[in-house]
Amino acid sequence: MTASAPRSILPPLTADEQSHGVRLAERIREALAAAGGWLSFERFMELALYAPGLGYYSAGSVKLGAGGDFVTAPEISDLFSRCLARQCAAVLTRTGGEILELGAGSGRMAAALLTELAALRALPERYAILEVSADLAARQRERLARLPQALRERIVWLERLPARPLQGVMLANEVADALPCRRFRIEERGISELGVELDTLTTAPAMAPLCFRERTIAADASLMRACAEIGAALPAPLPAGYTSEVCVRVAPWIAALSAALARGVLLLCDYGLPRRHYYHPQRVSGTLLCHYKQRAHEDPFINLGVQDITAWVDFTRVADAALAAGLEVSGFATQAAFLLGTGIEQLVSEAGEGIERARLAGEARRLIMPEEMGEAVKMMALTRDLDMPLAGFALQDLRHLL
Numbered sequence: 343m344t345a346s347a348p349r350s351i352l353p354p355l356t357a358d359e360q361s362h363g364v365r366l367a368e369r370i371r372e373a374l375a376a377a378g379g380w381l382s383f384e385r386f387m388e389l390a391l392y393a394p395g396l397g398y399y400s401a402g403s404v405k406l407g408a409g410g411d412f413v414t415a416p417e418i419s420d421l422f423s424r425c426l427a428r429q430c431a432a433v434l435t436r437t438g439g440e441i442l443e444l445g446a447g448s449g450r451m452a453a454a455l456l457t458e459l460a461a462l463r464a465l466p467e468r469y470a471i472l473e474v475s476a477d478l479a480a481r482q483r484e485r486l487a488r489l490p491q492a493l494r495e496r497i498v499w500l501e502r503l504p505a506r507p508l509q510g511v512m513l514a515n516e517v518a519d520a521l522p523c524r525r526f527r528i529e530e531r532g533i534s535e536l537g538v539e540l541d542t543l544t545t546a547p548a549m550a551p552l553c554f555r556e557r558t559i560a561a562d563a564s565l566m567r568a569c570a571e572i573g574a575a576l577p578a579p580l581p582a583g584y585t586s587e588v589c590v591r592v593a594p595w596i597a598a599l600s601a602a603l604a605r606g607v608l609l610l611c612d613y614g615l616p617r618r619h620y621y622h623p624q625r626v627s628g629t630l631l632c633h634y635k636q637r638a639h640e641d642p643f644i645n646l647g648v649q650d651i652t653a654w655v656d657f658t659r660v661a662d663a664a665l666a667a668g669l670e671v672s673g674f675a676t677q678a679a680f681l682l683g684t685g686i687e688q689l690v691s692e693a694g695e696g697i698e699r700a701r702l703a704g705e706a707r708r709l710i711m712p713e714e715m716g717e718a719v720k721m722m723a724l725t726r727d728l729d730m731p732l733a734g735f736a737l738q739d740l741r742h743l744l
């Protein structure tokens with residue numbers, strides 16, 4: 343996701359946002375009390391994003407798009423989804439079957455994908471959406487109801503992954519970076535886990551019962567293991583003070599998706615890096631970022647329930663999980679290489695000359711330029727029983743970095 347303004351002073355919360363934050367803080371305080379006064383950052387992030395009716399993704403703020411908190415590639419331009427559609431069309435021609443989109447956000451990608459697939463005469467048998475946010479699912483329904491009936495009638499919303507493994511394509515754009523992550527710090531005496539406690543020393547005493555601050559405890563065996571895996575991939579030990587994230591939920595998530603895929607491809611698209619670049623010694627504070635009204639900042643304890651919290655994806659962890667689940671890692675490329683490989687230049691030039699072409703060229707630049715999304719966002723193709731070249735990964739193959 344990108345925020346269109348640089349880090350700067352955050353806009354003040356509205357009265358509604360403040361009272362929403364207080365309700366969520368009360369929910370987190372209950373969880374803290376039940377857990378004896380300390381919650382892992384992972385659990386805090388889970389509540390902040392997904393607590394029923396209160397978390398950022400579960401409640402009603404705008405979230406995606408220019409009027410929301412951040413912008414994703416499908417929100418920047420339908421060119422992204424049209425390129426993705428071309429990759430999907432090639433796979434569906436081989437496998438038949440369906441598309442399953444995970445975390446469909448505003449529904450814009452689904453609309454553009456289906457429209458392009460209809461133009462390519464490669465519509466899937468059905469377009470299933472698995473969305474954990476009831477609020478976003480309602481918005482997706484509203485938006486996709488405006489599609490022509492021939493497209494609309496293929497769309498279904500699922501409550502859980504299909505019991506019968508599917509053939510075709512699974513898509514997840516910026517979903518892995520929304521999975522709650524654990525945070526760790528390298529200390530002189532060992533490894534600590536970052537967590538959350540009530541901030542009793544806040545400068546706003548009236549809010550004391552609802553303010554949170556960071557507290558570390560000694561890492562447990564599972565976090566020590568995850569950090570040992572990270573260390574084994576690095577040329578030198580990480581320095582004391584180094585703080586970062588590890589998303590241990592990636593492996594069970596990929597295993598569940600793998601179990602639901604009989605034949606075809608799972609395409610993941612996310613801000614992320616291979617492990618040895620992710621945990622670079624210079625990235626001393628990790629990759630955790632919060633987004634509020636197009637501003638990015640690093641404080642997850644403010645703007646509760648009205649800001650997004652996200653961390654980059656360790657694609658080596660994804661690849662390891664995929665291999666363990668019996669999938670093949672068939673492609674790994676930057677978003678720029680994927681879009682160039684699937685014909686973004688052709689789509690822009692088809693617009694002829696004039697204003698429309700200039701608009702599309704501007705959007706394409708935001709998607710592919712290295713200083714925008716082109717380099718930071720990666721695409722990964724995980725396949726099962728799919729022996730075919732994938733155009734999106736033909737121009738670049740970063741698998742040697744994993």
Ligand SMILES: C[S@@+](CC[C@H](N)C(=O)[O-])C[C@H]1O[C@@H](n2cnc3c(N)ncnc32)[C@H](O)[C@@H]1O
Nearest residue numbers: 399414444445446447472474475515516517520
């Ligand atoms: C950053 S938004 C991206 C939305 C959309 N894919 C886009 O690119 O605009 C993350 C999305 O993933 C959803 N999500 C988070 N965890 C999920 C999970 N385990 N399964 C399915 N969706 C999930 C959120 O509700 C939200 O729709």
